[in-house]
Amino acid sequence: MNIGFTYDLRRDYTAMGFSDEETAEFDSDVTIDAIEAALQGLGHEVSRIGNIYELTRRLAAGDRWDMAFNICEGLYGTARESQVPALLDAYRIPYTFSGPLTLAVSLDKAIAKKLVMQAGVPTPExxxxxxxxxxxxxxxxxxxxxxxxxxxxxxxxxxxxxxxxxxxxxxxxxxxxxxxxxxxxxxxxxxxYLPGREFTAGIIGTGKNAECIGVLEITLNKEAEPEVYSYLNKEFYEERVVYSLVEDKKIISEAADIALRAYRALGCRDAGRADLKADAQGKLSFLEINPLAGLHPVRSDLSILCGKIGVPYTQLISRIVDSASQRVGETSDQAHAKTAM
Ligand SMILES: Nc1ncnc2c1ncn2[C@@H]1O[C@H](COP(=O)(O)OP(=O)(O)O)[C@@H](O)[C@H]1O
Ligand SMILES: [Mg+2]
Known part of the structure; x- marks a missing residue:
């Protein structure tokens, strides 16, 4: 396929004068290069597009692609993650990951919690x-x-x-x-406040085909800010955070059940991560969903999880593209109907 690659490169925005904090969710060259190399390794032709400003220019100039690999997080507004998918929908270009509705409701943690609660998923008051x-x-x-x-x-x-x-x-x-x-x-x-153990569950696929590929436990060591997987603990994870693959079948099944029910209730597609935490009794709850989970080949939780279960990075990207490919030729409504449960 001819794949258009849409992303927010952090350095593009810092060059425009935005701060480190404002651009914290954006991607580095390492991530962009790794995704591009993986797509090329899978035999696709990759056309680098970049952020929404570049995408609008390219669309207006008449450029089109068989599919977009979209990891744009957006900068402004409550629908910032939805802007690129909505634009791609308008031009009927299929793309990886969730659609605009899912991205907007997942970004607002309270709306996401209301929707998952309605689906019977436990989440803190x-x-x-x-x-x-x-x-x-x-x-x-x-x-x-x-x-x-x-x-x-x-x-x-x-x-x-x-x-x-x-x-x-x-x-x-x-x-x-x-x-x-x-x-x-x-x-x-x-x-x-949930004082118990913390987990993140990785998911690949869409709708009925979504599968929890594994659950990571996140533990903090002495150098870390205590009790929270905070901004600084994430930034300095090498010294502060220990990621271990959960082997306990009971925890895996409870975590996978919550993560998949939340993922489907919110209509997530292709891949994502659900963050979970236990209460004082050890019962797990949903904290939030990440429908645009980070894809840094080394640093991101999903890549760390894939490393531990023996899924090479290229295979992760391949499974995301395969899942998205099933929407090629479908209207946005048809794709949505298969996604939302
Ligand atoms: N209700 C809660 N009780 C205890 N810890 C929490 C709670 N909500 C969030 N946290 C801690 O804060 C971290 C970040 O919260 P999260 O909602 O996942 O935000 P982010 O989108 O920044 O990852 C979690 O990974 C967890 O360590
Ligand atoms: Mg989180």
């Missing part, structure tokens, strides 16, 4: 704080509501998440909400 006024609401009064976990509503890559995200009293709660509202200019998600 939560509220959304839109402004400082909400902090004073009656439901946040009293000592027995703590500990809570406080995070930005629509970020990823651990942005806005640190040891301070766990709050134990009203003062810390007010401070953390105030800081996040000011720093990220978006609502804050307040959840019940």
């Amino acid at each position: 939560f509220s959304v704080i839109h402004s400082l006024d909400d902090i004073g609401h009656q439901k946040f009064q009293g000592e027995n509501i703590f500990p809570l976990f406080v995070k930005p509503l629509t970020e990823g890559t651990g942005k806005g998440i640190s040891a301070d995200s766990i709050v134990w009293d009203p003062d810390a709660f007010r401070k953390q909400c105030t800081d996040l509202l000011a720093r990220f200019g978006q609502p804050v998600l307040v959840e019940k």
